[in-house]
Amino acid sequence: MILGISAYYHDSAAALVGEEGIIAASQEERFTRIKHDSNFPIHAINYCLKEAGVSVEDLDQIVFYEKPLLKFDRLLETYIGFAPVGLKSFIKAMPQWLKQKLHLPREIKKNLPGKWNKPIVFTSHHESHAASAFFPSPFQEAAILTMDGVGEWDTATIGVGESNRIELLKSMHFPDSLGLLYSAFTYFCGFRVNSGEYKLMGLAPYGTPVFKDLILDKLIDLKQDGSFSVNLEYFNYCQGLTMTNAKFAKLFGGPPRKSESDITEREINLANSIQAVTEEIVLRMARYAREMTQKENLCLSGGVALNCVANGKLLREKIFKEIWIQPASGDAGGALGCALFTHYQLMERERTPSANDSMKGSFLGPKFENNEIRSFLDEKQIPHHFYSTEKELLERVVQYIGEGKIIGWFQGRMEFGPRALGGRSIIGDARNSEMQTKMNLSIKFRESFRPFAPSVLEEDYSNFFELETSSPYMLLVAPVKDNIRKELSAKDARDMKDPNLLKRVIIERSSLPAITHVDYSARVQTVNDERNDRYYRLIREFKDSCDSSVIVNTSFNIRGEPIVCTPQDAYRCFVSTDMDVLVLENFILLKTEQPQESLKEKEKYIASFDLD
Amino acid sequence: MKSPNHNDVSGLALKILIGLPLAGFIWTIIFRFFGSNELWNWNILIVFASFGAVLGLGSLAYYPLGISVYRFWNQLIGLIDQLIVWLCLPLFYYIILTPYSFVIRIIGKSKFTYRKHEIHTYWKDVNKPKNSTRYLQQF
Numbered sequence: 001m002i003l004g005i006s007a008y009y010h011d012s013a014a015a016l017v018g019e020e021g022i023i024a025a026s027q028e029e030r031f032t033r034i035k036h037d038s039n040f041p042i043h044a045i046n047y048c049l050k051e052a053g054v055s056v057e058d059l060d061q062i063v064f065y066e067k068p069l070l071k072f073d074r075l076l077e078t079y080i081g082f083a084p085v086g087l088k089s090f091i092k093a094m095p096q097w098l099k100q101k102l103h104l105p106r107e108i109k110k111n112l113p114g115k116w117n118k119p120i121v122f123t124s125h126h127e128s129h130a131a132s133a134f135f136p137s138p139f140q141e142a143a144i145l146t147m148d149g150v151g152e153w154d155t156a157t158i159g160v161g162e163s164n165r166i167e168l169l170k171s172m173h174f175p176d177s178l179g180l181l182y183s184a185f186t187y188f189c190g191f192r193v194n195s196g197e198y199k200l201m202g203l204a205p206y207g208t209p210v211f212k213d214l215i216l217d218k219l220i221d222l223k224q225d226g227s228f229s230v231n232l233e234y235f236n237y238c239q240g241l242t243m244t245n246a247k248f249a250k251l252f253g254g255p256p257r258k259s260e261s262d263i264t265e266r267e268i269n270l271a272n273s274i275q276a277v278t279e280e281i282v283l284r285m286a287r288y289a290r291e292m293t294q295k296e297n298l299c300l301s302g303g304v305a306l307n308c309v310a311n312g313k314l315l316r317e318k319i320f321k322e323i324w325i326q327p328a329s330g331d332a333g334g335a336l337g338c339a340l341f342t343h344y345q346l347m348e349r350e351r352t353p354s355a356n357d358s359m360k361g362s363f364l365g366p367k368f369e370n371n372e373i374r375s376f377l378d379e380k381q382i383p384h385h386f387y388s389t390e391k392e393l394l395e396r397v398v399q400y401i402g403e404g405k406i407i408g409w410f411q412g413r414m415e416f417g418p419r420a421l422g423g424r425s426i427i428g429d430a431r432n433s434e435m436q437t438k439m440n441l442s443i444k445f446r447e448s449f450r451p452f453a454p455s456v457l458e459e460d461y462s463n464f465f466e467l468e469t470s471s472p473y474m475l476l477v478a479p480v481k482d483n484i485r486k487e488l489s490a491k492d493a494r495d496m497k498d499p500n501l502l503k504r505v506i507i508e509r510s511s512l513p514a515i516t517h518v519d520y521s522a523r524v525q526t527v528n529d530e531r532n533d534r535y536y537r538l539i540r541e542f543k544d545s546c547d548s549s550v551i552v553n554t555s556f557n558i559r560g561e562p563i564v565c566t567p568q569d570a571y572r573c574f575v576s577t578d579m580d581v582l583v584l585e586n587f588i589l590l591k592t593e594q595p596q597e598s599l600k601e602k603e604k605y606i607a608s609f610d611l612d
Numbered sequence: 613m614k615s616p617n618h619n620d621v622s623g624l625a626l627k628i629l630i631g632l633p634l635a636g637f638i639w640t641i642i643f644r645f646f647g648s649n650e651l652w653n654w655n656i657l658i659v660f661a662s663f664g665a666v667l668g669l670g671s672l673a674y675y676p677l678g679i680s681v682y683r684f685w686n687q688l689i690g691l692i693d694q695l696i697v698w699l700c701l702p703l704f705y706y707i708i709l710t711p712y713s714f715v716i717r718i719i720g721k722s723k724f725t726y727r728k729h730e731i732h733t734y735w736k737d738v739n740k741p742k743n744s745t746r747y748l749q750q751f
Contacts, residue, residue, distance in 0.1 A: 067750050069750040077723060079709055080712055082724065083709045087702060173723075225733050225735060342747075
């Protein structure tokens with residue numbers, strides 16, 4: 001059995017791989033309740049070991065997801081490239097390196113929940129990403145494309161996977177990074193780097209790509225094969241504590257937007273422009289990967305692979321026959337990748353791809369049984385209803401969804417990766433025109449412009465979306481079909497130019513208004529019985545009862561909070577938001593029946609998480 | 613700072629009890645061989661050992677004192693840490709790194725120069741690993 005660890009940057013995680021495939025994987029943030037927690041993932045490791053019923057001493061290998069000394073080399077070379085500028089960044093970075101990151105084997109062994117006397121294995125950052133993309137995929141052979149901010153030196157790689165081996169063939173090096181370029185615009189538009197990139201992607205469809213040519217002309221030199229060089233005269237991420245500099249601000253007509261201030265047309269158009277540039281780069285890289293490897297299928301990973309709008313475009317371009325994207329494509333997925341790499345490539349285990357994939361629907365986290373939930377509810381004297389049969393439970397939940405209620409849905413194992421896929425989700429009726437605004441402002445406490453995603457029965461997705469393949473991990477954006485679209489009235493067209501984004505959001509664009517974004521797109525999750533179990537049966541029941549096989553699915557958390565892990569987390573989130581119903585396995589809790597004192601914790605709860 | 617538990621306090625107490633006399637002995641040797649009068653000055657060892665005995669044994673015997681010693685010790689370490697960060701790192705940055713940086717840039721070896729239109733691709737070949745032992749290395 002092999003334990004993979006990613007830590008000390010952001011999104012620490014652990015994953016356990018055995019003869020039977022992936023056993024468990026989880027991000028540390030889910031246990032510590034600190035979003036993007038970068039500390040040693042002791043809770044995640046403990047969970048993985050408990051899930052397998054083993055101890056540290058039983059493991060065959062422990063693997064770390066990147067090579068720290070190569071990363072340190074990159075840091076030093078960067079400072080050498082810019083000194084005497086960059087002292088602040090140097091002083092901020094060095095203490096942690098000198099005390100901790102340069103002694104990783106010691107740090108890992110010290111923090112492990114058991115004795116480990118064997119060496120630690122170190123794979124490279126992009127090898128870990130590539131492995132996490134190829135080994136769980138359904139392909140016997142495929143091209144691999146990884147793109148993220150930066151690992152050691154690499155920022156993007158093209159490789160090839162065959163049977164139980166992967167090989168990286170080409171790489172792009174720091175500071176030329178698509179991830180960092182996108183993050184620079186994220187920062188400039190007033191969102192937090194390494195977490196606000198989704199917001200920028202969600203903001204993009206409101207604008208037009210008026211800055212695209214300027215970006216291509218001034219900021220990067222883009223080649224036909226998708227590789228590019230960044231003009232560092234406009235950026236500060238190498239040597240400073242910010243992503244962009246004054247020259248960048250001058251180019252785009254003023255200083256960066258302050259966090260939480262009003263979003264102007266400039267930010268909206270910047271978001272659209274950098275999204276267009278990103279898509280252009282991804283498509284060119286993919287074409288080059290196809291040309292170089294001559295493979296029919298593509299595996300994607302790295303933080304940029306979470307850009308589902310670009311993924312959707314890539315799919316529609318038909319450069320590859322099929323595409324598979326690792327659902328935990330960020331650094332957390334590196335823990336899984338390095339463990340899989342060691343299992344298949346270094347230990348030479350045989351690999352048989354499964355028809356769907358080997359990710360088990362990405363449900364790799366903890367599960368809580370009914371008796372555990374009952375103990376919690378009884379101990380806290382929380383009013384609840386127990387349903388002994390699934391049929392009764394689903395009928396009742398479907399009735400609530402049909403009534404326009406918002407449901408906290410807590411079932412089975414927790415998801416690995418940033419998306420909630422029906423294990424820890426907040427769900428509602430996608431036909432309800434008030435759902436998006438209510439969910440954004442009263443449940444998630446987040447920006448009004450952000451879209452929600454649909455979960456749709458796999459057998460029905462082609463009725464609603466222009467999508468030619470299933471999208472089980474919510475990683476593809478597709479247009480909604482013409483037949484469910486609604487024409488904009490003259491008033492709607494006027495409102496679409498209103499600076500207040502809320503006015504644009506509430507315009508109904510389709511018969512599924514809660515999940516249709518301003519550009520008639522949706523980030524689709526297709527749900528089937530094999531992967532999604534009870535969640536699939538819930539939507540089937542909803543279809544039988546309400547004649548709709550689409551529901552809204554958003555992650556079970558509020559802004560700045562990691563997705564809930566335990567029933568306790570779920571209950572706290574439930575009573576602190578305007579959710580109407582909480583479903584914990586076979587238990588249903590109604591907001592109207594909850595004690596008043598538990599509802600008073602709202603302000604304190606919201607304040608306990610930093611806005612992201 | 614997190615509140616210390618019994619193990620933290622007793623661990624530090626033992627370190628002080630053993631470590632301070634040891635430090636005193638080392639300083640005694642240093643003064644003997646590198647000092648001006650070349651005599652064994654055992655007072656140094658006695659002072660260090662006395663401090664060690666009072667603080668170490670005191671911490672073991674009286675837990676509230678142990679907590680205070682623990683907190684003081686950590687604050688002292690924090691202070692030393694800050695001194696290193698704000699004195700040594702800037703000195704290293706400006707005296708070692710900066711001149712080297714100028715040389716690298718003058719001879720045109722910096723990796724951070726914008727190279728627009730100079731080459732037809734920015735993709736680089738990946739060095740093939742020679743053997744799997746490199747996976748036991750951190751570089």
